Amino acid sequence: MPVVSERRRLTAMTTVGKLLRERNIIFVTLACCLVFYLINPRLLSLDNLSAISRQIVPIGLIALGQFFVVVSGNIDLSMGMASVLFAIVLGVFFGMTGGVELGLLAVVASSLALGFFNGVMVAKLKLPAFIVTLSVLFMAQGLSGLIIPRGQQIFLMGGFFSYVGSETFLGIYLSFWFLVALFGLAYVVYNHTRIGTCIIAIGNSEENAKLAGINIDRVKIGIFMFSGLCSGFAGVMLSTRMGFVQPGLDGNGLLLDGIAAIIIGGTLILGGRGTIGGAFWGLLFIGLVNNALNLLNVEDVWHQVFKGLVILAALGANWILWQSREATAH
Numbered sequence: 001m002p003v004v005s006e007r008r009r010l011t012a013m014t015t016v017g018k019l020l021r022e023r024n025i026i027f028v029t030l031a032c033c034l035v036f037y038l039i040n041p042r043l044l045s046l047d048n049l050s051a052i053s054r055q056i057v058p059i060g061l062i063a064l065g066q067f068f069v070v071v072s073g074n075i076d077l078s079m080g081m082a083s084v085l086f087a088i089v090l091g092v093f094f095g096m097t098g099g100v101e102l103g104l105l106a107v108v109a110s111s112l113a114l115g116f117f118n119g120v121m122v123a124k125l126k127l128p129a130f131i132v133t134l135s136v137l138f139m140a141q142g143l144s145g146l147i148i149p150r151g152q153q154i155f156l157m158g159g160f161f162s163y164v165g166s167e168t169f170l171g172i173y174l175s176f177w178f179l180v181a182l183f184g185l186a187y188v189v190y191n192h193t194r195i196g197t198c199i200i201a202i203g204n205s206e207e208n209a210k211l212a213g214i215n216i217d218r219v220k221i222g223i224f225m226f227s228g229l230c231s232g233f234a235g236v237m238l239s240t241r242m243g244f245v246q247p248g249l250d251g252n253g254l255l256l257d258g259i260a261a262i263i264i265g266g267t268l269i270l271g272g273r274g275t276i277g278g279a280f281w282g283l284l285f286i287g288l289v290n291n292a293l294n295l296l297n298v299e300d301v302w303h304q305v306f307k308g309l310v311i312l313a314a315l316g317a318n319w320i321l322w323q324s325r326e327a328t329a330h
Contacts, residue, residue, distance in 0.1 A: 025265050025281045029288065036292040043292055046171060053176035054165075054241060056287035058083065058234040060179045060280075062258030064186055065230030067279045068223050070262060073203040073271030074122060074129035076224065078114070078136035079231045080255025084247065085140040086111055086235030088147050091154035091245035100160045107232045114140075115228020119221030137252075144247035153246040156239055165240035175237050182233075187276040199223065203271030260311050261286045 036043045062079050069076045086107045093103030114136065121132040148154065167174050190196035198219050201209040206216055234254065239245050265282025267274030289310070293303050 025278055025285060029281055029285045032285065032288055032292070036288070036296075040292070040295050043288075043295060048291065048295075050168065050171055050173065052287045052291050054173040055291065056283055057173075057175045057179050058238045058241070058254055059257045059261065059286065060283045061182070061230045061234035061237060062254050063261040063279055063283050064179075064183060065227035066255075066258050067186075067262045067267060067274060067276070068190075068199060069129070069227050070259075070267055070269060071203045071271055071274045072199050072220065072223050073206070074220070074223075075133065075259075076118065076227045077130065077133040077255065078118065078140060079133075079227060079234070079258065080251035080253070081137045081140040081144070082111070082114055082228065082231040082251070083234035083238060083254060084245075084249045084251035085144045085147075086232045087239040087245045087249065088144050088154070088235075088247065090236060090239055091156055092147060094156060095154050104236065107236060108229065111228040111232025111235075112225050113228075114231070115225035116221060118228065119224030122224065123217040123220035141247075141251070148245070148247055150247055153244045155244045157243065161240045161243065164237070165243065175240065178237075183276060183280055190276050195219075195222075200272060203268075203273070205272075257286050257290070257307075260307060263311055 033044060042048055062083065065079060066076060089110060090100065090103040090107050093106055094100055097103070118129075118132055118136060121127050122129045164175055165173075169177055190199070198209065198214045201212060201214055202216055202219060210216055238249065238254075242249070261282040262274065262279045263269060263282070264285055265275070265278035265280070267279060267282075286307075289307065290303070293306065298306075
């Protein structure tokens with residue numbers, strides 16, 4: 001019984017610790033809501049909040065896949081342009097068949113295959129994830145232009161695209177509920193299964209993880225396959241929101257916003273630490289800031305400057321936390 005009580009106490013302390021780490025981003029997000037509301041009350045209108053929920057879905061899917069990759073001590077730079085490529089794949093199959101079934105199957109299969117390729121290159125061949133995924137980013141960008149010549153579009157109307165892109169439940173778009181469900185599933189896997197424990201262990205120290213009997217290669221390949229699948233989902237949701245696909249879609253913007261979301265949410269860029277809740281709140285913060293800057297008619301160039309400053313501040317805070325953790329450990 002004392003052992004059980006001690007375990008419960010440690011579990012409770014861990015939960016409280018995670019909540020405290022997430023508290024900062026929650027406070028900042030709510031404070032920004034208040035400030036932006038005072039400047040423009042339209043920001044917190046139900047219609048605008050619903051629009052934000054729709055806008056952040058592709059970013060959220062990128063952020064979720066990136067979260068697991070980063071916690072494991074890696075990075076996936078291919079996710080943004082890969083999502084554009086998968087959106088184009090879906091559009092091409094829709095154009096050929098008039099339905100989405102084959103297109104969705106093609107997106108799932110190709111996204112898993114892409115993730116498997118990235119994972120094998122990183123895990124088996126020991127190549128740096130940065131270099132591998134950067135190369136795949138350029139390949140995805142090139143393939144997008146080969147499939148659909150630049151300047152041309154495929155319009156996606158009716159049926160599946162109208163339903164997923166415009167239907168709501170309780171005033172919130174269905175695509176956002178899908179994102180929430182996926183984050184909920186990821187929370188369970190990350191916090192309550194051995195998979196999450198293995199990912200954190202690898203991010204902290206691959207040598208120690210190997211000594212603990214963890215199959216590092218298999219876990220890494222699985223992480224990159226999930227990252228690829230999230231890119232596929234992001235491409236599908238991007239196509240339903242836009243109503244068309246073309247190679248000029250800003251995939252790299254999705255990638256940068258996704259990375260920004262998890263970093264702002266407290267994920268350590270060096271790996272080994274992060275929370276699903278923090279990533280979700282970071283996503284809400286990015287969505288809120290993007291929307292507010294648009295409503296305030298701020299020029300696009302200043303969007304990037306502001307987000308760059310926010311990410312730099314988040315990185316600084318993460319670095320200080322990491323240094324303090326290292327000092328405590330020693």
